[in-house]
Amino acid sequence: MGKQDDSGLVFRQAWIQGVRKHYPGDPNPGYVAPWKEMPDWERQAASAVFHQVVEFIGLSDGAASKLTREQKGRFVSLCWIAQIYKHIPDPKPSYVADWADLPSWQQETDSDIFEAIERDAL
Numbered sequence: 854m855g856k857q858d859d860s861g862l863v864f865r866q867a868w869i870q871g872v873r874k875h876y877p878g879d880p881n882p883g884y885v886a887p888w889k890e891m892p893d894w895e896r897q898a899a900s901a902v903f904h905q906v907v908e909f910i911g912l913s914d915g916a917a918s919k920l921t922r923e924q925k926g927r928f929v930s931l932c933w934i935a936q937i938y939k940h941i942p943d944p945k946p947s948y949v950a951d952w953a954d955l956p957s958w959q960q961e962t963d964s965d966i967f968e969a970i971e972r973d974a975l
């Protein structure tokens with residue numbers, strides 16, 4: 854997805870809401886920075902993941918709604934990791950950590966993102 858659009862804003866708003874709900878303590882300011890303050894690559898990545906989730910839901914004829922919350926979060930996480938590799942040549946290991954290695958607040962937030970995109974798509 855080369856073209857950037859505001860669909861990533863749905864992703865970002867869900868991320869910020871999830872961080873505020875699930876993060877223990879005060880999050881890093883970058884975690885809750887507004888859409889306009891995000892780097893271009895991160896806005897592009899958010900838009901790409903939004904579209905991947907929408908496409909996934911569409912290709913399943915809506916059956917993706919039957920996935921567990923964890924499965925939904927895992928899908929978002931994998932899509933995001935692919936975007937990290939696309940935009941960052943040598944990412945820090947924490948940027949591309951597998952689902953099992955993510956903190957619970959991030960797992961919950963990724964699941965929230967899928968569900969927010971799902972609501973937006975339907």
